[in-house]
Amino acid sequence: MPSPAIQTRALTRTFTLKSGPVHAVRGIDLTVGRGEILGFLGPNGAGKTTTLRMLTTLLPPTGGEAVVAGHDLLGDPAGVRRRIGYVAQSGGLDPACDVREELVTQGRLHRLSRAAARHRAEELAGELDLTALLDRPTAALSGGQRRRVEIALGLVNRPEVLFLDEPTTGLDPGSRSDLWDLVRRIRAENGTTVFLTTHLLDEADALADRVVVVDAGTVVAEGSPADLKSRYAGDPAASLLDAFLAVTGRCLPDDPEPVAI
Incomplete structure (x- = not known):
């Protein structure tokens, strides 16, 4: 059997404040298979963002261990x-650059030659329907177009694991559906493992092969969307919201006003 794309054991993060320690993540155990789309859910303050930041090396754990894409x-x-x-929730495009510049710069940061970086930019533009936008300033893009460019930046190095932090927050329903299709295509064509944090339960239901729910820094439920609905809501035809409420007793934040594509 191939090794998991992500495996953690007792992954922990404690912040030390003047008021005392804050145990943001209290021991997360995760196994994510290669090529799996995992939905990572939880109410505000559950430890989702802290876990994501640890797995992407942005924040060192204070305990436990993890292997991501075969590396400790x-x-x-x-x-x-x-x-x-x-792909961070807040994005990070430079409004002074055009799409081509952003993609080529990302390639250069991954130590591609300038010619290889330009080729990779053209390749990704074709795959993600960005060719007509390559010479457009990022400041002139719609919300959905910006998100596609940000996902393209995350794919420049042909990653084995793609982390998406609330990728469709603020998008209108049409743009959201387009991005769902894009995520499915990335997995289908490249075998990429996708680790998706979201507060949109319909998104997790539509996209995720498996859902992990965290609360108070620990895993409180996991399984396929159908499994969770059957186990916690008593009906596989129920909504994932019903199962989520049964597990956590709390709601997720409302989606902000959508941005038209």
Whole structure:
């Protein structure tokens, strides 16, 4: 059997404040298979973002262990970074650059030659329907177009694992559906493992092969969307919201006003 794309054991993060320690993550155990789309859910303050930041090497754990894309998170963080892509919730496009510049610069940061970086930019533009936008300033893009460019940036190095942090928050329903199709295509065509954090339960239901629910820094439920609905809501035809409420007793935040594509 191939090794998991992500495996953690007792992954922990404690912040030390003047008021005392804050146990943001209290021991997360995760196994994510290669080529799996995992939905990572939880109410505000559950530890989702802290876990994501640890797995992407942005924040060192204070305890436990993890292997991501075959590399030890603590022993070889550079090896992890070479094999993952990360699309942050807040984005990060430079409004002064055009789409081509952004993609080529990302390729150069991954140590591609200028010619190889330009070729990779053209390749990704064709795959993600961005060719007509290559010479357009990122400041002139719609919300959905910006998100596609940000996902393209996360794919420049052909990652084994792609981390998406609430990728469709604020998008209108049409743009959201387009991005769902894009995520499915990335997995189908490249075998990419997708680690998706979201507060949109319909998104997790539509996209995820398996859902992990965290609360108070620990895993409180996991399984396929149908499994969770059957186990916690008593009906596989129920909504994932019903199962989520039964597990956590709390709601997720409302989606902000959608941005038209």
